[in-house]
Amino acid sequence: MSNIADELKTILEPGKLAMDDLTLAAYAVDQAPVLDYQLPLAVVRAETVADVQAVVSACAKHGVPIVARGAGTGVSGGAHASQGCIVLSLERMNRILDLNPDDETAVVEPGVINADLNDAAAVHGLMYAPDPASFRMSTIGGNVATNAGGLRCAKYGVTRDSVLALDVVLADGSLIHTGHQTFKGVAGYDLTGLFVGSEGTLGIVVGATVRLKYLPREVHTIAAFYPDFRSAAAGVLAVGKARVQPAIMELLDGGSLHQLDEIHGSDLSSRGASLLLIQTDGFGAAAEAEVVREVLAAGGATVTTEASAEAEQLVELRRNSRGVEVDDEYRVGEDVAVPRSRLVDYIGELEAMAVAHGVQLKVVAHAGDGNLHPTFWVDRLDNQVDADAMQRLGEALDRSITVALAMGGTITGEHGIGQYKLRWLGLEQPEPVRELQRRIKHLFDPAGILNPGKAI
Template identity: 80%
Template structure:
């Protein structure tokens, strides 16, 4: 049984764990919150819930922005934040084994003592958990070079819907025996099983990092700079784009003058022993395209990367402000942003855009102003029409409705536009195989 300190049903606890940071479409309070402190705790909760047909929503730090951790009706929210131990770190094998509640940055700090790093670095890396990163297959700024969470996960320990414990994957970097169940669980948003242990691959901590800030007249010329760097066959670790609206917002918050220097900002980091050579090539390429490029060893450029990581500021998405997460082929970045700007004008909504330009993943934010705290039905209709069109246009360009945030609850309405019914039917069959009672995070992801 679970000790009383691990269970809460008071109003404040239920409200605190009812939602993550996504807009809320269907608000429910859980019936209880349980804090697991061991694998056995998780198994106990799952078995109890299975025997009574009670839904379970597993949760890490609650930093998701697609509603993957929103409470379902009549559910128990199972918090894994107390399972926060680094169980093993092997410098020779360049691997680590962690519990799901380990904070991303804490794993990085531990790895750094051995000249290693955990590469995936979502903007929430200082507060988000590895388990949550696995659930959504989280990305981050370093995706351009090191890939997303799935590219760093070697093995998983997963509690299945009947309470049994399954180990998938391997301790080696290579391994192709059987179906890739590890890859299946990564990004499944807690709908197939509850991750209670993660074996990750670590990378070498770069001996050098060079950061470049490149100001461009507009987003179009900055996106052209991204393609020019690609044609130079240089592989940055980070390649981020911020549009003029984002620069103006940062100026207002920090008292900076970014928007006075250009209509768009391209931030690039190179790393490794060749970082200086690669940075010089990139500076020359961007300057040749007419950009205002920072000099070597620019402290400001380093600060700007930190600002980019927190470019959402204190904003939390709600029904009036929605941050999207689409991806398009890099060659279509210019076209897609032009289309976004046209949508904002057509539907009379506000827009700002940041992008992981290295892999074509954009985060446009649409919103309607609430100066008098009142928004009419017409305002909401225009906002939703802009969101719908942003999705359909991305798909028409060969893109996807989510690059790294997941489907959760909020994006289910668009999933059918990307995945045809035969594919969705197969995914529902997989869900039914792993979770025949349908108790694991129902109404999410698929």
């Protein structure tokens, strides 16, 4: 510890290295449940690419692990400190280096906040499409690390679909550039796509060239209230059969509506037991919205034509629908995805398993791409939970995973594996595939210092 600390003090300017207990604790975890709490040896707040290269080179020389961190909004433990690590914060690298409205691209540092990039692009009638619920806080670097999704995924895809090129510091401190400035390009292997979603295990992203989309001139929001959750899920399939492509298709169950009412003073739960929120955009938004309203009404929904102010409020409420709780061992938010054709079946299974295992459940979903976020929890009395309740919670979580996989789904749609979901990775990926991934990891990081114990 003294060797790496002394070297970091030598190579970094004052104010970039912190070793006090308060800072170490603040940077030790992200927003995921903590399985193994560790304090880092130190926290480095890098401000330049040269800072990152110097820190990585020093850590490589001393064999010290590095955990790269953005805003700490991840919910799978990808930014949890590893034993004896340096946490390398990129939050101060927050400049938009270039925004070219003619090329419809932007070049950004990893600490740029998602919402800030959108604000800058909007001046030119453009937007950065990926919009995770944490878009007002999360960084582009963190979004790249987890291949983050968001509400607009249904139409515009996930982060990988918007990343054209990356600047990456490798495990030996060297800097490479991958990808291209053009929308198309197939020269060589797609290393850019490999780094996106690799959770900081292959290299540290210090710059990204991203594609921008046109900011829609017109947006229509449809709120459809249903008497039960499964009927709302059926509405998603009905819209697909009508061959309409909404920008947003979000699904909230009764528990989520009640919680939103308690937090925000809304009256959503009095209007139905489930809400399907659909947004169309572009020059054809009105025509598409009219088709959606007809389809949903025919399926038994109470369909409202919202004023724009309420429409925006509904979207914002959905962005905050995970509530104010932070996940821990007693309350776990999941991130599974199933084929859209199995959405109704999976929701039915979730409701049944909650009853069978005696646990609480609420569900929100990016229904347009079959990505669900069920939250299971058990109540605590005087901050105590009996062992039986914890066992039932674990069994419900295990069941939610195995059922999703049996339906052709995945254990994570957009949050990543991190530390928390490693226990289930072997259920989805057979050993030959996992061994190939380990070999790729070894090629990029032979000493295993980049975010060890995460992702694979």
